[in-house]
Amino acid sequence: MALAIEIQMPVNALTQSQPSLALLIERAAAGEAAAFEQIMIHSQQRVMAMTWRILGNEADARDASQEVFLRVYKYLGRFKQDQDFFAWLHQITVNVCRDIGRKRQHDSGRFLSLDVGDEGEALAVPSEQQDAESNYLRTQERDLIAKAIATLPHKERASIVLRDVEGLSTEEVARIMKSSSTTVRSQISSARKKIRIYCRQYLRRGEQAKSQ
């Protein structure tokens, strides 16, 4: 539930607290540890959620979140007060996820590993109880999307997560990705097509499994 709120009210809620955040950033940049701790507490859920969405598993998301905060600490002195802190944070997060994704790909030959269950598990017969079924369906959907996103190249993955999951505008995504709006639109269009095809194939196979 808390995560649903996190998705629904990401930017606006935090921009309302900009004055206090700006003060925290200023103090943290001056070397105050307590202020930086507050910044971490303030943004940890957002960072962890985004890294998990891009990388697809908790272990990598944890590593990526640590690295994001380390980079924030290192480069906080360069942050300008007129900048949007969360756009800056997103930018760091996307870069860290790209680096970790490359490293994982290099280490294991796979782009990433997923915590979600395998296909057989995902297509298992749901429970008859209503709540359990609803939970199960939600989990199924999440696993399906996680797997679909995992098939995308990094740029498409980051663009679709920022645009559709984080709810940013195309222009904001372009700024974070240091790219043009046209390129981002193209990436988003391509990502949606691939996800749609993946979901369709997945669901078709599920129907075939049910009928057998």
Next chain:
Amino acid sequence: MNCKQIQELLPLYVSRDVEEKRARLIATHLQSCTACAGSAAEYEETRRLLQGFAPPTFSEATYDGIRRQVWREIERKESTAPSLPQLAAGLFRPRPIWAVAMAILAAVSLFAFYFIANRNNERREIAEVQPTASPQRPAPTASNSPSPGLRENNAPYKGTDRNKGAENALAGSSEPTQPIQRRKRFEKTVESQAVAVITPSRSVEPSPQMSASPQNPGSEKILRVEMQTKDPNIRIIWFSPQRTKQDSPGRFSKGV
């Protein structure tokens, strides 16, 4: 717009990422085309799934662990980061291999300097001497003191005898001391710098141009010495008339 064009635009249409005019055209098309409308519904569903793509709930312990790890990492980096005095000490600590390298470099530089300076000196000497070998200079009178090194017969010179003979021939001339010294230096230069090739001294029959004086036709023999310098364009030819009764100035010319 046809279905293919509509299908291309549908992924962006569902998030209102197309122009207003195109969006109206697509909406009109979707009302009449069930296939495209089905695709649009699938894209809508995909987008809905993406918007609801929430990560699992992470415990507070997970976040605490992340923060602790961040602080640990910051402390580790700050403790291992070298301070300015440490950096300076690292830069200026004695390195024996650098000392050896510097010594070798100095030795090579000295040798190169000596070699270049020596070459320049030799060049300067040649520049000084060359005018003395020009045909305009007064011809040496070698006949006053017959040179022991020069042979009148056809016997070839060999080895150092050849150079010695030439040197003796020049040294034996009756010129003042300074030109002799200069010529000696020239000899030395020719020897070291220009590979002097002295053709065997021989007696030649007088040619019409350099024939003996009409007073004593046939009474003189002409000694000819040729020296090829390193420069292929410069050959030094020295003629020494040998008279039995009276001396006559020799002819000295430089063939180019």
